[in-house]
Amino acid sequence: MNPNVDISQNKTLLWLMAIACGLCAGANYYCQPLIASIQQSFQVAQSQVALTVTFAQVSYALGLLFIVPLGDIVNKSKFIPLLMFGAAVGLSICALSNSLTMLWIGTIITGLFSVAAQVLIPLVTLAVRPEKTGETVGFLMSGLLVGILLSTSLAGLLSNLWHWNVIYVVSAVLMLVLAVLLKRQLPMVNTSTLRYAQIFASMAQLLRQERRLVYRSLIGGCAFASMSILFSTIAMLLTAPPFSLPDVWVGILTLVGVFGALSTQWIGKWADRGHNLVLTWMGCGILAISWGLLYLGGQSLMSYALGYAVINLGLAMVHSCNQNVIFKLNPNARSRINSIYMTLYFIGGAGGSALGVYAWHHGGWPAACLTGFGLVCGASLMALMDQLGQKQPATTH
Incomplete structure (x- = not known):
């Protein structure tokens, strides 16, 4: 700085x-x-x-x-x-x-x-x-x-x-x-004084050296993949019976996620105080709970809206903690670090959308919910590996 x-x-x-x-x-x-x-x-x-x-x-x-x-x-x-x-x-x-x-x-x-x-x-x-x-x-x-x-x-x-x-x-x-x-x-x-061609070599080096960047990127990718299942299935679920909502109301319903989005400043403040680990596990737990609510949302619009709000809160919590960790890894490479993290984050999102469509066509809403919960388990596994990695002696770069 x-x-x-x-x-x-x-x-x-x-x-x-x-x-x-x-x-x-x-x-x-x-x-x-x-x-x-x-x-x-x-x-x-x-x-x-x-x-x-x-x-x-x-x-x-x-x-x-x-x-x-x-x-x-x-x-x-x-x-x-x-x-x-x-x-x-x-x-x-x-x-x-x-x-x-x-x-x-x-x-x-x-x-x-x-x-x-x-x-x-x-x-x-x-x-x-x-x-x-x-x-x-x-x-x-x-x-x-x-x-x-x-x-x-x-x-x-x-x-x-x-x-x-x-x-x-x-x-x-x-x-x-x-x-x-x-x-x-x-x-x-x-x-930095790096040339453009050297950027990508340094990004590969960052991936090799910074295990926390890899783990946190995978946590984010799995969490966003879980959320992205909703992007590809929300219209199919809510515009069909028993809800049969018009498109405009489907869009309005997604606004309940704003409450989760507005929480990121508060989450970041607590992360600054050293509570990253607790907040990460809380975020994963909230994501898991959200899929229970969303499953019930297959028959209850109120439950779906609550689940949609909760999953946004969980994702915001995990994502904010991830960024708090990765931006402290190498102050001179923050754009490259963010590039790696966000690229894997959006790859996860694209994969989650595709998995959501596949699950929907092969098992309906219950299969989509099970897939979303499975991706949360993947994020939790990566969080555990990140936590265990912190207990090991740090390597010298």
Whole structure:
């Protein structure tokens, strides 16, 4: 950390950064509730439109792997607004699309450059006092998670009121405004002297040297995979009997997850005080309990809503603890560390979505719930290995 920089008391800047995280992360989820409207607009097969969701996920993953590590070797205060400008360009292309191909191009550009949020988070760890790291990262994560939860609801609402492309117009304008504001206020921090080609060799070295990074990445990947089962099954469950909810109400129901997302600052504060281990196990326990509630939610909408809120709390707890651990491993490689962690995190998410669809088609909702619980057990196993690894003598790098 630059000893002359501490932004933990600059509430205006922290709010701007949290909003930017939410806007960047949410930009990849707009298309999910709009598939039917886009299909009607372009008169193409719904399966083709559904590929838009895949393009958003894949391009974001590529951005995590190939763009986020650059945050360690370039001036972050200029790099972040530049990425946000690129995301705004992608969103503008989506807004102006007159064909599905054009929408795909805009989606891919948006996905690649919306990883600005994952450069902002390592930046803030370098610009606050070490004892404030978890609390400050938690505040930014609240913005990011709330942005994801609100994105689908707002996209569906604006589509119902006007047109499916309105959310892209609004988002592009907000992205540009935030980029300008952040460019003026983001602090300067030290960067590495590595070259781009050397980044990936150093990332491989980090994986070999930092066992906690591997374990914590796998904990996060399994936990997010468990949550992602809901992403691929929620519409299939809630739009069919006995619920038969319209799409707009499915989107509104997901807002109960906001309470879990808002807890990340509190979780980060307790993690800063040395309670990471307890909070990690609490998070895994909450995830396990959530699947019991969600199983009952197959017949009870109240139980499903409660389970959805609880699983968001559990995931936020595990994710916040993971970040509190990994950002303390190597202060000079935080963007690379975050790239590794988030890449494995989203690989887990993609795998969880696929497993959810497979389980649904082969055993219905009970099979999907059992799969989700199994993934929580996987996260718990990795947490146990991480805990046991801490009891062994540390190796010298």
